[in-house]
Amino acid sequence: MSGALAHRxxxxxxxxxxxxxxxxxxxxxxTSESATELQPVVQSQPDLVLVADARIDxxxxxxxxxxxxxxxxxxxxEIILAAYERWxxxxxxxxxxxxxxxxxxxxxxxxxxxxxxxxxxxxxxFHNDRLFAFASELKALFTLPEVTxxxxxxxxxLFVGSSHEGRTRTTYRDLLRLPAAHTLVVxxxxxxxxxxxxxxxxxxxxxxxxxxxxxxxxEIFGKAVxxxxxxxLPIGAxxxxxxxxxxxxxxxxxLRSENAxxxxxxxxxxxxxxERELRLIDERAFVDAVxxxxxxxxxxxxxxxxxxxxxxxxxxxxxxxxxxxxNLYLHWGxxxxxxxxxxxxxxxxxxxxxxxxxxxxxxxxxxxxxxWDALEAEVRAFSAHHGKSPELALNxxxxxxxxxxxxxxxxxxxxxxxxxxxxxxxxxxxKLATNxxxxxxxxxxxxxxxxxxxxxxxxxxxLLQPALGKTLLRHSRQSNAAASRRAVQSEREAHIEGVSQAxxxxxxxxxxxxxxxxxxxxxxxxxxxxxxxFCVGLPEQQKFGGGWPRLLFRKAMNGVLPPVIQWxxxxxxxxxxxxxxxxxxxxALGDTLDDASLTPYVRTDRLRDxxxxxxxxxxxxxxxxxxxxxxxxxxxxxWLHQLSDHKDHNSHRARPDVGALSPAAA
Numbered sequence: 285m286s287g288a289l290a291h292r293x294x295x296x297x298x299x300x301x302x303x304x305x306x307x308x309x310x311x312x313x314x315t316s317e318s319a320t321e322l323q324p325v326v327q328s329q330p331d332l333v334l335v336a337d338a339r340i341d342x343x344x345x346x347x348x349x350x351x352x353x354x355x356x357x358x359x360x361x362e363i364i365l366a367a368y369e370r371w372x373x374x375x376x377x378x379x380x381x382x383x384x385x386x387x388x389x390x391x392x393x394x395x396x397x398x399x400x401x402x403x404x405x406x407x408x409x410f411h412n413d414r415l416f417a418f419a420s421e422l423k424a425l426f427t428l429p430e431v432t433x434x435x436x437x438x439x440x441x442l443f444v445g446s447s448h449e450g451r452t453r454t455t456y457r458d459l460l461r462l463p464a465a466h467t468l469v470v471x472x473x474x475x476x477x478x479x480x481x482x483x484x485x486x487x488x489x490x491x492x493x494x495x496x497x498x499x500x501x502x503e504i505f506g507k508a509v510x511x512x513x514x515x516x517l518p519i520g521a522x523x524x525x526x527x528x529x530x531x532x533x534x535x536x537x538x539l540r541s542e543n544a545x546x547x548x549x550x551x552x553x554x555x556x557x558x559e560r561e562l563r564l565i566d567e568r569a570f571v572d573a574v575x576x577x578x579x580x581x582x583x584x585x586x587x588x589x590x591x592x593x594x595x596x597x598x599x600x601x602x603x604x605x606x607x608x609x610x611n612l613y614l615h616w617g618x619x620x621x622x623x624x625x626x627x628x629x630x631x632x633x634x635x636x637x638x639x640x641x642x643x644x645x646x647x648x649x650x651x652x653x654x655x656w657d658a659l660e661a662e663v664r665a666f667s668a669h670h671g672k673s674p675e676l677a678l679n680x681x682x683x684x685x686x687x688x689x690x691x692x693x694x695x696x697x698x699x700x701x702x703x704x705x706x707x708x709x710x711x712x713x714x715k716l717a718t719n720x721x722x723x724x725x726x727x728x729x730x731x732x733x734x735x736x737x738x739x740x741x742x743x744x745x746x747l748l749q750p751a752l753g754k755t756l757l758r759h760s761r762q763s764n765a766a767a768s769r770r771a772v773q774s775e776r777e778a779h780i781e782g783v784s785q786a787x788x789x790x791x792x793x794x795x796x797x798x799x800x801x802x803x804x805x806x807x808x809x810x811x812x813x814x815x816x817x818f819c820v821g822l823p824e825q826q827k828f829g830g831g832w833p834r835l836l837f838r839k840a841m842n843g844v845l846p847p848v849i850q851w852x853x854x855x856x857x858x859x860x861x862x863x864x865x866x867x868x869x870x871x872a873l874g875d876t877l878d879d880a881s882l883t884p885y886v887r888t889d890r891l892r893d894x895x896x897x898x899x900x901x902x903x904x905x906x907x908x909x910x911x912x913x914x915x916x917x918x919x920x921x922x923w924l925h926q927l928s929d930h931k932d933h934n935s936h937r938a939r940p941d942v943g944a945l946s947p948a949a950a
Contacts, residue, residue, distance in 0.1 A: 285417075285424040286310060291602075292337075292420060292800045300324040300333055305388045305395070307335045314629050314805050315339070316516040317359045325361050331390035332368065336361045337405050337420055338383035339805075341511035341812070346378065361385070368396070376400075376467060376480050380813055381511070384462075386418060395470040401481045402811040403464030403789035406796055410459055416470045421797060422459060422604035433927060434458065440885050441752035443606055444916055447759055448787040455605045464789050481813070484780050489821035494839075497826050501818070501840040508812035509535045512631055520548035520627035522618055523582070524856065525570025527834070528636030530849045531841055532809055536631065537579045538844055548627050549580045550618040552587040554861050561860035573846040583625060585617040587861055591869045592915060596922055602801045606923040607794055608916050611858050616798055623802035630799065632806050634791070638782040639810035640819050640837050643828025645778030647681040651701065652773065660708045665831025670853045674709050686720035693725075747886050747894070747913060775824035783816060863911060867899070881924040882917070891917055 286297055286308040293310025300307050309323035325334045340346065340360040350366040352358040358366075360381070367375040368387050376383075376398040384405035386397045397418065399407045409418040410425050417425055425431050434457040442448075443455065451463040462468050465481040491497050509532055513519060521533050536547050551571045554562060575582045592613045599616065600606070622630050650659040659682070667674045682705065689698040698721060706713045746753040772778045792808075799806040809815070819827075826836040832851075841850050882888065891914075898910050 285419060285427050288424040288427050289419065289421060291803075294803060296321075298323050300326060302333070302388075302390070304393075305333070305390075307333055307386065307388060309335045312628075312803065312805065313516060315360075315514050317357065319516055320357070321359050321361065323361055325359075325365055327365060330369070332365060333388045333390070334361055334365045334368075334385060336364055336383060336385035338364060338381065338385055339514075339807075340364065340379055340381040340383065341514075342380035345380075373467060373469065373478075374480070382807070384420065393472060397462060397468040397470070398480070399462045399464055399466060401465040401483075401813045402792065402808075402816075404792050404796065404806075404808060404811065406793045407462040408454065408459060409462065409468070411470070411475050412458075416475065418462075421602075422454065422456065423601075425459060431459070435924075435927070437752060437885065438755050440606075440920065441748055441755045442759060443608060443920065444748055444752075444886065444913070445756040445760070446608055446912065446916065447756065447763070448608075448790055449759075449763060451786050451789060461789075461793075483783055483816055483820055486780075486817035486820040489818055490823070494826075497822070497836055498839050498842075501836050502844075504815055504818050505531070505809070505837075505840065506535055506539060508809040508815040509631070510539050511812065512629075512807040512809050513539065515629040517628040518545070518548060518626050519629045519631070520550055520583075520622050520625065521631035522615075522633060523549040523551045523571055523574060523580075524633070525551070525567030525574070525849065526633070526855065527837070527841075527845075527849060527852065528633030528810065530570065530574050530633075531636070531837075531845055532631050532633050533574055533580065534577070534841070534844045534846075537577070540579070544579075546579055546581040548583060548622070548625055549575065550583050550585060550621050550630070552585045552614045552618065554588040555586075556588045557861060557864070561864070564857040565860050567856045570849050570852065573848050577846065583621050585614070585621050587614050587617065588865075590614065590617050590865065592862055592866050593869050593918065596919070597926060598801070599798070600919070600923050600926055602797050603794060604797075606916070606920045608912075608919070609791065609794060610862050610912060610915055612794065612798065614858070615795065616801075619799050619802040619804050619806075622804050628804060630804050630806050632795070632808050633810065634795070634808055635788070636810040636837075637834075638779075638785070638788075639816050640834050641775070641779040641782060641827050642833035643775055643824060643835065644677070644681050644833065645772060645775030646824040646828040647677060648685060648772060648778065649774045649824060651682045651685045651705075654701070654704075656704045656708060662828065662831055663709070666833070667831070669831050675711070678705070678709060678711075683716075683720050686716065687724040690721045690724040747890050747917065749885060749887060752885060775827060776820065779820050779827075783820070859908060863907070866911060866915065879921050879925050881928045882921040885920070885924075886917060 286299060289310050293312040295313045296311035298309050307324040311318070311321055311323065313319050323335055338360050340363050343363060346363050346367060347356065347358065350363065350370055352362060352366055354362070364379065364383070364385055365387065367378055371378055373396055381400065382404035383398065383400045384407040386395055388395050395416065397407065399405065406420050407418060408422050408425060409416065410428070410431050412430065415430050417428055419425050426433055436453065436455055436457045439453055439455045442450070452460050454461055462477070465479055467478050467480055469476050491500060513536060521529065521536060523529050523533050533547065533549055540547070553568055554565050557565065574580070590613050592610060594613050595616065599612070647659060647662060650662065663674050663677050666677055686698060686702055689701065702713065702716045702721065705711060706716055748756060772781060795806050822836065827834065829835045832838060838850050894910050895914060898907055898914060901907050
């Protein structure tokens with residue numbers, strides 16, 4: 285198992301065996317403390333053994349509470365073990381950082397496992413009546429005679445249908461993942477999971493005035509960035525030019541000493557794209573605004589020369605499962621560039637949007653409270669800032685409230701709300717009545733008939749084989765029903781729902797294993813537990829005000845960010861490069877159609893028809909859905925073929941031949 289994960293830790297290895305338990309660890313040095321790391325950590329009084337892939341960010345706080353003989357020189361793994369001695373199975377509630385760890389308690393014959401709140405560090409496991417085994421990657425579990433990589437057809441159906449709501453299952457039968465923010469206790473009798481943290485429990489954050497909110501936000505964001513700057517080796521950061529990544533780079537520059545070496549930045553650029561496409565994707569001017577402020581060493585990755593299918597076999601070997609991230613190839617290029625530059629720690633601004641929240645839920649809350657003056661002012665200000673029609677915000681965040689009123693039979697309230705919305709924004713009362721009054725009130729029996737007709741049409745056009753197509757439809761109906769039952773009532777609820785998406789766990793696992801392929805540790809300041817709780821607890825007017833989404837974030841970056849980024853209203857669209865580069869290499873799609881390993885899951889005749897339509901289309905933007913379906917299918921086909929080939933040669937226990945790679949990639 286340790287050998288299968290050698291790429292994750294090239295600086296040392298260790299193992300421990302005792303009775304019925306065995307633990308192993310691969311070391312990747314990133315901090316000064318980890319340079320003295322010796323894992324597994326064995327403690328004789330009491331008898332405890334720990335392995336961890338962890339970075340603990342509240343070290344000073346914990347060192348003041350825990351009796352550690354080595355004091356500030358204590359490793360993060362030693363701190364975790366001391367926390368377990370102090371608080372037992374409640375210890376993860378006291379830990380801030382990214383971690384996956386397991387502690388074998390010899391006295392109780394129990395294995396205690398835990399994973400960080402957002403799921404930055406992976407944790408997979410296998411469990412039957414004789415054996416429990418866990419690892420940071422599935423390939424380590426495949427080395428065990430008891431484990432056979434059997435495919436779960438239902439998970440394949442959900443993959444093809446781009447459904448990402450599962451937190452525990454993998455694409456393999458019998459192999460599971462420990463969900464983020466959960467612990468797992470394994471005894472000879474049972475395995476029990478428990479959720480130890482939920483963002484829904486974040487306390488309200490209240491200050492006396494705007495200046496205090498701004499200062500507090502800046503302080504806690506600075507703390508989240510500072511904690512992730514702890515590194516014994518060169519450190520870098522992704523820099524797209526957007527608000528999130530630029531804030532991390534600029535805050536890092538603000539926090540680091542003047543004598544610190546320049547921060548490496550990694551940006552993807554597309555200079556060879558045609559002008560029409562370049563206007564949609566190019567953020568070079570914003571990147572340059574950050575770089576020109578100094579104290580960074582910029583690196584540029586030519587995204588216009590990379591393929592979405594680049595190194596596909598190698599990527600699949602590292603991920604162990606098919607992946608549906610169409611822009612992973614751009615991050616793969618940045619991880620490779622970081623490795624070539626000697627950078628081992630890479631800060632990433634991944635999805636600060638949800639962690640901070642745009643605050644659009646405030647519009648829903650204003651409509652629910654019948655605060656029409658404030659609603660109109662905010663919608664019109666937003667439209668003026670962004671050059672958008674007011675209907676954009678209304679359709680997404682206000683008009684669904686009308687539909688909910690109609691479904692509940694609150695006709696008087698509906699009429700009053702519709703009249704005010706129509707009058708204030710010049711909307712057709714008849715269209716409001718039809719779309720948000722009459723349609724939501726259609727009897728359930730009629731809706732059921734419409735669903736049957738729609739389902740038949742969906743199955744007739746589905747790429748999936750009929751039985752799997754029905755699985756996907758059933759899952760979609762359940763998801764839609766659950767979504768309709770939990771109509772968002774406020775900005776706080778919208779924020780919690782946004783940051784709690786199951787997709788984050790899967791995305792972070794994909795990023796972790798991709799970065800590990802190049803000996804890089806990715807860190808995410810926006811996913812600091814303290815920061816997320818702070819943002820969720822803020823009043824809604826601090827998140828969205830004066831027509832500005834993420835208002836407090838923008839104000840707090842005053843003097844840190846270049847104003848051109850601080851108040852920007854645009855966002856890059858990466859799809860033009862994906863389409864251009866994907867179409868350039870779609871010969872791989874034709875090969876996939878002829879692979880017999882795909883036919884138990886996918887209707888290759890319909891796949892061929894879709895491919896022909898995609899190839900013949902001159903309008904890329906109108907083919908996004910088809911392009912992504914084709915992308916997922918070629919990934920699935922390659923993974924299935926690779927898995928089948930490994931089984932035939934019994935080589936899933938070792939790294940496969942992934943084809944010729946460039947020296948940098950190898």
